[in-house]
Amino acid sequence: MLYFKSSSRANTVAGFLLSSGVATPFATGSADAFHGAGPGTISARGNAVVADKVGTGEEYLQKRIAIIGAGPSGMAQLRAFESAKRAGREIPDIVCFEKQDDWGGQWNYDWRTGIDQYGEPVHSSMYRNLWSNGPKEALEFAEYTFDEHFGTPISSYPPREVLWEYINGRVEKTGVRDYVRFSTAVRWVQYNESTGTFFVTVEDLVNKVTETSEFDHVIVGSGHFNVPNVPHFEGIDTFPGSLRHAHDFRGAESLAGRDVLLIGASYSAEDIGVQAYKMGARSVTFSYRTQPMGLDWPKGMEELPLIDRFEGSVAHFSNGVSRRFDAVVLCTGYLHHYPFLPTELALDSPNCLYPDTLYRGVVSEKNNKLFYLGAQDQWFTFNMFDAQAWFVRDVILGEVSLPDAATQRDSIDSWLARQDALSTTREQIQFQADYIRDLIGATDYPMFDLDTVVEIFVQWTQDKQTNVLTYRDGRHRSVMTGTMAARHHTPWLRELDDSSERYLSKPERSELSNMVDGPHTEPVTMQVRVTPAVASEQAKAV
Secondary structure, three states: OOOOOOHHHHHHHHHHHHHOOOOEOOOOOOOOOOOOOOOOOEOHHHHHHHHHHOOOOOOOOOOEEEEEOOOHHHHHHHHHHHHHHHOOOOOOEEEEEOOOOOOOHHHOOOOOOOEOOOOOEOOOOOOOOOEOOOOHHHOOEOOEOHHHHHOOOOOOOOEHHHHHHHHHHHHHOOOHHHHEEOOEEEEEEEEEOOOOEEEEEEEEOOOOEEEEEEEOEEEEOOOOOOOEOOOOOOOHHHOOOEEEEHHHOOOOHHHOOOEEEEEOOOHHHHHHHHHHHHOOOOEEEEEEOOOOOOOOOOOOEEEEEOEEEEEOOEEEEOOOOEEEOOEEEEOOOEOOOOOOOOOOOOOOOOOOOOOOOEEOOOEEOOOOOEEEOOOOOOOOOHHHHHHHHHHHHHHHOOOOOOOOHHHHHHHHHHHHHHHHOOOOHHHHHHHHHHHHHHHHOOOOOOOOOHHHHHHHHHHHHHHHHHOOOOHHHOOOEOOOOOEEOOOOOOOHHHOOOOOHHHHHOOOOOOHHHHHHHOOOOOOOEOOOOOOHHHHHHHHHOO
């Protein structure tokens, strides 16, 4: 809430809220601050604060910030504000709304599909036996390393539990959990031209209480990989087998001994396909729309062009080939979907590296008080979210000034033109690295060796081309610490236990394992270029 010295201003805002039947909790950002202010009332604390300032001759302005979502992007934003506070800077009142019972977003695995325990659409697309399909060295936080968290080198491709522990560990140390209201769904966000603020309506899913509060800025960190894109194929309604979107995929064990069709040619299709192969599927077929992935698939895996139609369990492809299948998984991507935003504020974009209408990839061109985190297609993830969150923080704190509308549009058009000219994988990765560099250059987030990370990504793509079943056994070196990743005790294709406990254990190796895999060497550490900013932030990190 905004507090002003002017009693007429305070009465105007309060009158607007009361006439709207709105609760006005004058919160500090703590998790319990919103309770106790019923509909159509102003909290006692709110009256006291306003009254205390009236007639003092001093204007008192305390910004309030709403963060929607406590996944990796929202967690990055909380960490960014906490970092500023730790450095002695004043920060606004912050409330983060998260509809799940815990933070982590996609990394917060839920066995449920469709509807959750509160009757809400299930957010997470995470499946039980997922391992990182990209090297952890490419997503490592610049100010909280894997070495710091685990105390020992780990492999380059950890399972989901281990990555969740890493992102959770950084924020658990800082106390930012107090800013989060869990099990709270954002129902509506309305911008009020007269007050220049947002009115955010949320529902406490546990206590079944709906509240509306006023905020100066809204940061959308809810992601865009949770609402499935479900295309129609002629005759698909006659398919008698297992049929689901990748969003509802929870494990490949049930695909053992079955003929599996993956419709799609991107990361979801690739990874679910190799998971199905690992778990014993009889055959795995990918159907692509524009071009195949082109990997060197093992026997039993193949790529075919787009489906023309289904006839029962038989799929007919556009090249005239027909195959019978037991299971179909739609790996057809996701939609930008923000049901809590009016059309004039909601981002409407395909999945791309630089969404139109977002200045610097985060500031809504339609309303500069509204921000989006992680709205891009992603090569980089966690550290890109950090770069975005630090930039958004400094815009809100007034330390980064936004240019006029025409200059913002020129900047957006320049990035869009460069995006349109991209033709190779390396160019796409470098484009996003340069974007991150641009953001970090405007803030105090530690700069890191982005060009070496580009090379790690390129090596990763080459490793997949060499063998899509074994690339996760590869090792990379951290650009933050210089540490070479450990080699996991069991090759990924033979590792059927995805638990953190198993992953972090050191089981004795059998003589047969040594014969098959060769002896494991100890990880080594060697000097790499670590920027002073990274070293300084690591030294200060909690």
